[in-house]
Amino acid sequence: MKRDINQNDAIWVRSYQKGSDKAFNKLYDRYERPLFSYLLKMLNNKQIAEDVFQQTWMKVIKALPEYREQQRFGSWLFGIAHHAAIDQIRKTGKQLVDEFASETLDEIDAGAETPDTILIKDEDSARLYEAVEQLPVAQRSVILMRLHGEISFKEIADIEKCSINTVLGRMHYAIANLKKVLVTDTQKRSSYVL
Amino acid sequence: MFCKEFNENGWLYLSDELDGESGKYFEEHIQHCTACQAQLAEARQWSNVIDKLPLHRPSGTIRKSILREAKASCPPKEHTGFFRKWQYSLSFGLPGLAAAALLLLILIKPWNHSDTQVVDILMWDDSVAIEMIDLSLAIITMEKDYNENYENDDVDFLEETTLSVFHDELSDLRTELENYNSMAESI
Numbered sequence: 001m002k003r004d005i006n007q008n009d010a011i012w013v014r015s016y017q018k019g020s021d022k023a024f025n026k027l028y029d030r031y032e033r034p035l036f037s038y039l040l041k042m043l044n045n046k047q048i049a050e051d052v053f054q055q056t057w058m059k060v061i062k063a064l065p066e067y068r069e070q071q072r073f074g075s076w077l078f079g080i081a082h083h084a085a086i087d088q089i090r091k092t093g094k095q096l097v098d099e100f101a102s103e104t105l106d107e108i109d110a111g112a113e114t115p116d117t118i119l120i121k122d123e124d125s126a127r128l129y130e131a132v133e134q135l136p137v138a139q140r141s142v143i144l145m146r147l148h149g150e151i152s153f154k155e156i157a158d159i160e161k162c163s164i165n166t167v168l169g170r171m172h173y174a175i176a177n178l179k180k181v182l183v184t185d186t187q188k189r190s191s192y193v194l
Numbered sequence: 195m196f197c198k199e200f201n202e203n204g205w206l207y208l209s210d211e212l213d214g215e216s217g218k219y220f221e222e223h224i225q226h227c228t229a230c231q232a233q234l235a236e237a238r239q240w241s242n243v244i245d246k247l248p249l250h251r252p253s254g255t256i257r258k259s260i261l262r263e264a265k266a267s268c269p270p271k272e273h274t275g276f277f278r279k280w281q282y283s284l285s286f287g288l289p290g291l292a293a294a295a296l297l298l299l300i301l302i303k304p305w306n307h308s309d310t311q312v313v314d315i316l317m318w319d320d321s322v323a324i325e326m327i328d329l330s331l332a333i334i335t336m337e338k339d340y341n342e343n344y345e346n347d348d349v350d351f352l353e354e355t356t357l358s359v360f361h362d363e364l365s366d367l368r369t370e371l372e373n374y375n376s377m378a379e380s381i
């Protein structure tokens with residue numbers, strides 16, 4: 001009975017454009033939590049995340065009557081939120097340029113100081129949550145857009161105006177960094193036991 | 195263990211973004227590459243774990259103010275005159291909706307129409323679909339107003355069912371019209 005979610009989005013968009021304000025509620029409810037969680041973890045501040053969240057939807061509402069599905073709705077929405085979040089981070093004076101410039105796929109070499117594979121346990125989840133918040137912005141944004149927002153890597157490359165290799169590179173680095181956190185924790189735990 | 199192929203294709207494969215040739219190539223590659231198999235398994239594990247991280251909601255007042263703004267900025271309603279006639283029967287709920295969809299199917303049976311009319315209908319039936327969904331939303335909203343509990347499973351179920359009935363009826367209708375159209379072309 002479940003239909004393709006993107007098809008649903010397109011129906012709600014067109015329905016809203018044709019005058020059904022209730023169709024907007026469907027779009028909002030579908031994206032409320034993934035989008036807000038994305039902004040919260042990007043900005044690490046509830047108040048600011050709420051402001052940017054609201055700004056994003058206001059922009060969407062303003063542009064929606066003219067929106068013609070050039071882009072999938074979800075990817076369009078996350079794109080607007082992403083740029084608003086980056087503007088916000090710039091405002092607070094953080095240096096993003098260098099961070100966004102590096103980390104392409106070519107730089108990833110075999111092994112990269114992390115163990116081959118690790119087993120992620122349920123109790124790691126809380127620690128992992130903090131670890132995601134501490135990833136460099138560029139890596140955090142890729143991993144969260146992909147996994148919370150279900151935005152494809154190709155769409156992320158379009159949103160961030162970079163190559164798909166850069167996006168994949170950031171994904172690899174994000175996972176490698178999270179892995180390091182978990183491995184360090186495990187080592188700490190075992191040395192404590194010893 | 196490490197394989198360069200995974201860096202280039204692994205995550206794209208998992209997110210269903212490898213098309214045609216590259217997809218086939220990678221699928222064949224992982225059949226015999228144990229490094230890729232291990233990396234894929236781990237990547238899947240990471241996806242699951244991150245997927246399970248808690249999601250957050252903004253404060254309740256934000257939802258209200260955004261929806262209020264959306265309502266105020268909503269373009270004016272477009273009504274096809276035809277559909278007004280069905281509004282009454284639609285308001286009876288699900289059986290009424292199904293009946294309306296069926297009547298629609300009978301009323302615009304393609305053999306009653308000339309070629310150009312069929313093209314018109316093909317152009318038109320998308321707006322019909324939107325209108326139907328729109329009306330079903332109105333009914334659902336009415337029911338939701340009765341029951342402030344937004345998470346109510348029965349309401350969700352009714353909504354899914356209603357939309358699914360519409361969807362099926364309309365896709366049948368579209369196929370029928372398209373068949374007729376190609377038939378007309380071959381004559």
Ligand SMILES: [Zn+2]
Nearest residue numbers: 197199227230
């Ligand atoms: Zn391989």
